Amino acid sequence: AAAHGDHAAYDGLRLRDVTKEFPGGFTAVRSLDLDVPRGSFFALLGPSGCGKTTTLRMVAGLETPTSGSITLAGQDITYAKPYRRPVNTVFQSYALFPHLDIFENVAFGLRRRKTKDVDAKVREMLELVELTSQARKRPAQLSGGQQQRVALARALINNPEVLLLDEPLGALDLKLRRSMQIEVKRIQVEVGRTFVHVTHDQEEAMTMADTVAVMNGGVIEQMGAPAELYENPRSTFVANFLGQSNLIEGRVLRRAADVTTVEMHGIEVSVPSPRVHTDADAGWVGIRPEKVLVGRPGEELDAPGNTIPGGVVSDVSFVGVSTQYLVRMPWGQELQVFSQNTGRTHMFTQGESVELSWRPEYAFLLDRSQDAD
Numbered sequence: 060a061a062a063h064g065d066h067a068a069y070d071g072l073r074l075r076d077v078t079k080e081f082p083g084g085f086t087a088v089r090s091l092d093l094d095v096p097r098g099s100f101f102a103l104l105g106p107s108g109c110g111k112t113t114t115l116r117m118v119a120g121l122e123t124p125t126s127g128s129i130t131l132a133g134q135d136i137t138y139a140k141p142y143r144r145p146v147n148t149v150f151q152s153y154a155l156f157p158h159l160d161i162f163e164n165v166a167f168g169l170r171r172r173k174t175k176d177v178d179a180k181v182r183e184m185l186e187l188v189e190l191t192s193q194a195r196k197r198p199a200q201l202s203g204g205q206q207q208r209v210a211l212a213r214a215l216i217n218n219p220e221v222l223l224l225d226e227p228l229g230a231l232d233l234k235l236r237r238s239m240q241i242e243v244k245r246i247q248v249e250v251g252r253t254f255v256h257v258t259h260d261q262e263e264a265m266t267m268a269d270t271v272a273v274m275n276g277g278v279i280e281q282m283g284a285p286a287e288l289y290e291n292p293r294s295t296f297v298a299n300f301l302g303q304s305n306l307i308e309g310r311v312l313r314r315a316a317d318v319t320t321v322e323m324h325g326i327e328v329s330v331p332s333p334r335v336h337t338d339a340d341a342g343w344v345g346i347r348p349e350k351v352l353v354g355r356p357g358e359e360l361d362a363p364g365n366t367i368p369g370g371v372v373s374d375v376s377f378v379g380v381s382t383q384y385l386v387r388m389p390w391g392q393e394l395q396v397f398s399q400n401t402g403r404t405h406m407f408t409q410g411e412s413v414e415l416s417w418r419p420e421y422a423f424l425l426d427r428s429q430d431a432d
């Protein structure tokens with residue numbers, strides 16, 4: 060009864076201990092707990108097969124959980140029929156009616172339910188997705204991005220409590236995809252509805268969502284704001300899935316409330332204790348390539364902190380906005396360094412001796428029982 064009271068008080072989308080086992084015994088989603096605040100943009104991010112689509116389909120009512128509960132705005136919808144849920148889905152295939160014009164595609168659901176003020180509502184939706192001037196065209200006369208916006212307008216017109224987006228931008232080319240990410244985010248802010256977006260593209264999830272849940276093997280590995288996940292990953296999986304990271308073998312020497320001291324191939328470095336995610340002594344010291352500074356040996360770097368001497372540049376790639384170095388360390392490992400090209404930075408060449416350094420606040424420490432890659 061206490062649990063029920065909790066659900067009734069929560070106005071967002073809530074999954075509790077949701078498991079989905081498919082016939083044959085494969086568990087696609089395992090004891091999932093999830094709170095999606097009302098009006099937020101939430102992304103389920105993970106590699107193929109991690110269970111994100113299955114999770115979305117359970118919210119839509121297209122799959123039934125094996126156990127657990129799903130509530131929306133205090134209502135238990137775990138076993139509700141799909142059409143009885145205040146939920147709509149936008150798929151990668153736009154599923155527009157080819158013989159109807161854009162206006163009628165958007166109006167379709169309202170006309171079937173004999174809703175009042177159809178014209179005004181459709182005009183409002185077309186304005187929202189900036190397709191007012193295309194109203195009398197057929198879907199085939201629009202670009203992929205425009206068709207996807209029609210699909211969005213059609214899904215939003217009956218004011219769903221939650222809009223589910225299943226890889227909706229997957230069919231678009233990269234450039235269009237990037238502009239649609241910003242566009243869909245703008246629409247979400249404007250309508251103020253809850254959006255749950257499924258993607259395997261980390262940049263897409265980070266660009267669009269307020270909160271990202273990283274899924275792996277049917278469970279959520281970590282959930283939080285994009286910057287929080289990127290800056291403070293709790294597992295090697297999250298660290299590697301959200302961009303690149305250097306992971307260096309380390310051993311904890313001292314733990315204090317604010318700073319943990321770690322020995323790394325004979326060098327002592329500090330890691331902020333809130334970024335230490337292992338109780339064991341053996342760990343991976345993690346540092347993002349763009350957080351590493353490269354300098355001449357003995358040079359005063361403008362980011363005093365952890366300094367690692369004895370590196371030799373083994374590869375240099377100039378990529379315009381930055382220069383990417385591989386630096387071979389005395390213990391044999393190659394570390395990645397992304398150096399912003401500000402016009403004032405010295406370019407190092409292959410074979411040059413260098414020293415690496417980073418501010419202690421950027422490092423994190425992960426459990427070494429996990430693989431580094």
Ligand code: ATP
Binds near residue numbers: 081105106112
């Ligand atoms: P993708 O991005 O490839 O769709 P995903 O993270 O969305 O991946 P799901 O589609 O949720 O993954 O699938 C999770 C796992 O469950 C996969 O291994 C898949 O093969 C399995 N699965 C999905 N649907 C069924 C089904 N109807 N019967 C049996 N197994 C299924």
